[in-house]
Amino acid sequence: MSKGIISKDEDYSQWFNDLVIKADLAEYSPVRGCMIIKPYGYSIWEKIQAVLDKMFKETGHSNAYFPLFIPKSFFSKEASHVDGFAKECAVVTHYRLKNDGNGNIIVDEDAKLEEELIVRPTSETIIWHTYKGWIQSYRDLPLLINQWANVVRWEMRTRLFLRTTEFLWQEGHTAHATQQEAIAEAELMLDVYADFVENWMAVPVVKGRKTPNERFAGALDTYCIEALMQDGKALQAGTSHFLGQNFAKAFDVKFSDKENKLDYVWATSWGVSTRLMGALIMSHSDDAGLVLPPMLAPIQxxxxxxxxxxxxxxxxxxxxxxxxxxxxxxxxxxxxxxxxxxxxxxxxxxxxxxxxxxxxxxxxxxxxxxxxxxxxxxxxxxxxxxxxxxxxxxxxxLEEIQQNIFKKASTFTTENTVEVDTYDEFKRLLDEKPGFLSAHWDGTPETEQQIKDETKATIRCIPLNNKLEAGKCILTGKPSTQRVLFARAY
RNA sequence: CGGGAUGUAGCGUAGCCCGGUAUCGCGCCACAUUUGGGAUGUGGAGGCCGCAGGUUCGAAUCCUGCCAUCCCGACCA
Missing domain, CATH: 3.40.50.800 (Anticodon-binding domain)
Structure with a gap:
């Protein structure tokens, strides 16, 4: 065991924190929930960015940049989107400080903003406001934009890299003429993510779609890649959303098709964040410290x-x-x-x-x-x-190491993905040998919620290309047509 | 937002119960000897004891208030 790092068998979350600090990836900042990414950690992120950026460009996307601040009114335009994010928004209300005469710097109440600004928790609203001006005809489509940015979500509880108040990410926002094309885009970007996470990060993933409960606020369908960490908890490593026409309708983005008929455009959004760093660390490392895949190691x-x-x-x-x-x-x-x-x-x-x-x-x-x-x-x-x-x-x-790390993680994931047919067994495994539990579910949000309340396990995803098989829901015994993946998650 | 814990040198800590200006280790600086798995010796530097009040001749220690961070839960990428 390395000096100053607790064994991961003794205290997994402390081990993770120790690793991040001692390996010089990041440190705590004076601001609650915000971290300082140090040069060594940032150089890994830069590599992640470089590879993904190239993949985005190769699939036809261009980078742009939209503002950090979003007018509050934009936010209220898409109902479920507000519901999803309202509770965790930082709000800018004033634009000036002043000296109160006693040597204290205070907010100048005279400098109140006419309309309050939200610090973006994600950029759908300001982007769709902008797209309205960019799209008139089918000739303007598809519109394939990505941005690399920081976002802020005021989380109750934070963890280095896994959940910080401010984090770095990329968000892709695309507009399409047809539903099929938008769905294809969401699936394509999920494949890009899976390719990257498996072949560069050496982290095996399960591709799937989220249940309605777990869907992105404002999406019709959410695709995800889920990875299993060494402690048997699942981590969502990337998501890709089919947004339907929700945002187009909310922001009135219409286009004329070839027959000169007006229709709302179809949308997707997709993103990965500095959370990937957490996945990278937790998937391969040991008691001696980090284990980095050669393809992303700043020093090979x-x-x-x-x-x-x-x-x-x-x-x-x-x-x-x-x-x-x-x-x-x-x-x-x-x-x-x-x-x-x-x-x-x-x-x-x-x-x-x-x-x-x-x-x-x-x-x-x-x-x-x-x-x-x-x-x-x-x-x-x-x-x-x-x-x-x-x-x-x-x-x-180096090539061999890259493969070996991936193989090791794959073996772990396979060994910890178990089919379960009874609720008792399900609960027992969660406590004794956590991992992906493949089980039948009756398809209702109520059952999903009850299982979550009772076991803290959530449905991570319904795997794509899932084989159909008749079975009974582990909770209710009602008929089911396929297994879904449950796990406790980060 | 609830529960718990903690705040003393760059880091980790002792001292707090029982008040008298701070202990030890790592790290840092200098010199010497070392160098195939985290070197050793000698000498040295470094402190608004989280902040603000109060009690007292005197506060790291007692009292009040505040702040911050971490951990555990509910919420979430």
Whole structure:
């Protein structure tokens, strides 16, 4: 176990907090519920952004930016949307401070805003207000826009990365001429998310759709990807919504089709947030610290020199310089930690804590033998290999680590996804071996709610391409046509 | 928003019951010896004891109020 990190078996949530702080990903800020994302954490987010951004562009989307502030009146235009977000909005009421004469800075009551502004909890309303001006004809469609932004939701209870008052995300907002096209878009973006989360983050997901209870406020259908964390709790990693014509109607966005008939446009929205960082951390890491998938690790390879005299360091440095050039050609990021203020053992522990996938240690002995010591973070194994062909070896090893991490997480998810047929068994498993519980449900919101009230488990999703099978609801015994995935969730 | 806990050096803490200007460890700085798994020694720097009142000759300690953070619940990405 690493210094200062509690074992994840002892206290999982404390382990997570320790990891975030000690691995230098983020720290608490003076503002309740808000965190400071530190350079190391932010560089992971930047990688996530870069990959997703490319995927969005490849699927035809463009970035734009809409304001942080939303006039309050916009908000009330879509009824269920207000219901969903009203309770957690920060509101700007004044635009000036003043000195009260006693040296205190206070709100200037004379500077009250005519119309209060909401700090965006999401941007549907201001975007659809804007789209009204952008869309007149089918020729203006589809409109495929994404924005990278911060949003604020005044949550009662916050957790680093998983639920913060302010968080970073991207939100895609698209407009289409037909319902089919909008649904296809929502499904396409769900696939993009699943592809990214599985192949870059190495986190296996279940694609599905939400029940009406769990749907986004204002959506007709919500698609999601759900991942299982190491403590057996589910985490929603991304969502994609088919919004129907709700927002188009609320903001009066109509277009003329080819027959010159006026109709409301069809909409989608989709997003992932810094919460993905939470999924990344919780899926792979262990008691020694973070385990990062090579494809998202800010540092993929770290080189630690071991030497007694300066000339030894010079020899090692010369060799590392060559290795660095080779690896850069392969787009592999390498860091040569030649600080002489820290000893090798300290550095080993530090990079393990930070989840660097591969460590190369080179000492005088290695220089004589033309070898290096290679240590894998995922398996915590070490091997001595020849310097010749090292760059190729590292390249292969990084790919192997990426696959191994994913495989490990997949095995875990599979092993913790269980079919359950009785309510007693359902409750027992939730307490003894939590995970995804695949069970029959009679399809009513009342049953879903009762199960939630009694067990804290929610329906995470109805898996896409679910196989149909006759069964009985675990709570009511009423007939059911398919299993749904239950879990306790973040 | 309810319940619980905590606030003392950059971090973690002792002291609080029983009032006398603050303990220890890590980290930091300097020098030396070290360097293949979190080095050792010696010397040193660092404190509005969360904030504001009150009691007292005297408050980290007692009293009142406030603030903040964390944890657990209800609400949510």
């Amino acid at each position: 390879v770290v080189v630690v020199p071991i030497y007694k005299h300066d000339e030894e360091l010079e020899n090692i440095s010369a060799y590392v310089k060559g290795l660095t050039t080779e690896l850069r050609k392969k787009n592999i990021t390498i860091k040569f930690d030649n600080r002489d203020t820290q000893r090798p053992g300290f550095k080993f522990a530090e990079y393990e804590l930070k989840g660097v996938p591969l460590r190369v240690a080179i000492g005088s002995r290695d220089m004589q033998n033309a070898t290096v010591e290679l240590a894998r973070r995922d398996t915590r194994t070490k091997e001595t290999v020849a310097q010749e062909g090292l760059a190729e070896h590292i390249e292969k090893l």
